[in-house]
Amino acid sequence: xxxxxxxxxxxxxxxxxxxxxxxxxxxxxxxxxxxxxxxxxxxxxxxxxxxxxxxxxxxxxxxxxxxxxxxxxxxxxxxxxxxxxxxxxxxxxxxxxxxxxxxxxxxxxxxxxxxxxxxxxxxxxxxxxxxxxxxxxxxxxxxxxxxxxxxxxxxxxxxxxxxxxxxxxxxxxxxxxxxxxxxxxxxxxxxxxxxxxxxxxxxxxxxxxxxxxxxxxxxxxxxxxxxxxxxxxxxxxxxxxxxxxxxxxxxxxxxxxxxxxxxxxxxxxxxxxxxxxxxxxxxxxxxxxxxxxxxxxxxxxxxxxxxxxxxxxxxxxxxxxxxxxxxxxxxxxxxxxxxxxxxxxxxxx
Numbered sequence: 001x002x003x004x005x006x007x008x009x010x011x012x013x014x015x016x017x018x019x020x021x022x023x024x025x026x027x028x029x030x031x032x033x034x035x036x037x038x039x040x041x042x043x044x045x046x047x048x049x050x051x052x053x054x055x056x057x058x059x060x061x062x063x064x065x066x067x068x069x070x071x072x073x074x075x076x077x078x079x080x081x082x083x084x085x086x087x088x089x090x091x092x093x094x095x096x097x098x099x100x101x102x103x104x105x106x107x108x109x110x111x112x113x114x115x116x117x118x119x120x121x122x123x124x125x126x127x128x129x130x131x132x133x134x135x136x137x138x139x140x141x142x143x144x145x146x147x148x149x150x151x152x153x154x155x156x157x158x159x160x161x162x163x164x165x166x167x168x169x170x171x172x173x174x175x176x177x178x179x180x181x182x183x184x185x186x187x188x189x190x191x192x193x194x195x196x197x198x199x200x201x202x203x204x205x206x207x208x209x210x211x212x213x214x215x216x217x218x219x220x221x222x223x224x225x226x227x228x229x230x231x232x233x234x235x236x237x238x239x240x241x242x243x244x245x246x247x248x249x250x251x252x253x254x255x256x257x258x259x260x261x262x263x264x265x266x267x268x269x270x271x272x273x274x275x276x277x278x279x280x281x282x283x284x285x286x287x288x289x290x291x292x293x294x295x296x297x298x299x300x301x302x303x304x305x306x307x308x309x310x311x312x313x314x315x316x317x318x319x320x321x322x323x324x325x326x327x328x329x330x331x332x333x334x335x336x337x338x339x340x341x342x343x344x345x346x347x348x349x
Contacts, residue, residue: 043301085154089181089209090114090122093149096223098179098203107147107179107226115148117173119166122149124179148175152182154210160189163202167195181205181224188278188345193229201226204340230270230334230344241321242330242348244285246270249334249342264289264317268337274322276331276345283333285319324348 090112098107107126115123124147148170152158163180170178177199185202192200203224231247248263272285313320325348333343 086121086151089151089205090149092209092223093122093124093181098201098224098226100226100228109147110144112149115173117148117169119150119162119169120148120173120175120178121151123147123175124149145176146174147177147179148173150178150180152180152184152205154183157184157186158182158189159186160192163189163192163200164195167192167198167200170198171196177201179203183207183209225340229342230332232332232344232346234346234348235318237321239321241323243321244272244319244330244332246287246317246332246334249336266336267317268335270332270334272319272322273331273333275325275327276329277327278329278345281331281333281343285322286314287316287319288314289317 094109094112097109100106109124109126112122112124115121125144126147128143128145148166150163150166152162158180163178166180167178175198178195179201181203183205185204189202194200203226206223206225209223228249230249233245233247235243235245237243246264246267249266267289269286269288271281271283271287273282274284275282328347328349329345330348331343331345333341335341
């Protein structure tokens with residue numbers, strides 16, 4: 001029996017060697033260098049390509065003997081004592097609150113307790129109108145609002161359908177607003193600012209929350225940030241083409257419950273996919289606004305003069321004209337100075 005197995009194993013090795021020789025003789029080679037030579041005379045403005053992937057894979061837990069941990073084993077009391085992902089998120093959310101572009105617009109919870117829902121896992125209460133000035137100049141009367149908290153997957157993306165179901169559950173349970181917390185959102189979820197009377201606030205969670213065991217819950221970091229929708233105008237041209245003007249970003253004011261446009265000062269850069277295929281965002285137009293003087297910073301980085309006219313076409317809140325999309329849709333992505341981004345899809349006919 002051992003001799004038969006030895007012969008089979010040797011035949012398998014010989015077959016693999018033949019396959020390797022065939023590949024070496026006919027395949028094209030391309031050498032990749034993980035440690036390139038440094039050239040200090042060149043200035044890199046951007047990398048030659050970017051690599052995007054899904055969220056990190058879940059790692060299987062092992063014990064001190066490198067044995068897989070059986071989470072269904074009731075004897076593993078030490079491992080069951082650890083926090084679950086939703087528990088960790090709620091603990092940080094209660095301490096840090098929900099931050100927006102301006103510190104005054106932070107949502108601070110007076111209470112945050114679990115809620116036995118299918119999509120809503122907690123009920124948060126915050127004060128609306130506390131020491132806030134409304135348009136008439138009078139002080140708004142403080143009112144306690146109830147927010148349904150929806151937590152997205154630890155490794156994954158929140159879809160539009162998830163927000164719809166969570167908002168419906170909020171309406172059935174008498175909540176005033178839905179606060180969704182997730183690492184990533186589907187592009188089409190930005191088309192859903194409200195569902196009936198329920199306002200939907202999408203808070204992007206900081207990637208540091210993946211390191212729950214090593215993260216100190218101080219409440220000082222921007223762990224949950226709401227970055228509102230782009231305020232966009234589509235400007236038809238006489239020749240049938242279209243231009244896009246970005247007016248700013250709509251932000252939610254928890255003091256008054258209103259949504260206002262914050263202006264373009266908070267935008268670092270914005271991009272347009274002039275023919276969005278609803279699958280992937282392709283940057284066809286790029287524009288840079290910047291809070292300070294990005295033109296001066298770019299000249300310093302490149303150590304060269306830049307054509308002012310060419311730069312003026314990039315440093316603008318209004319795009320260059322482009323043809324109407326064949327797909328009937330364009331997508332606009334806006335990034336603020338904190339690195340938060342939001343994308344919205346517009347139909348162009």
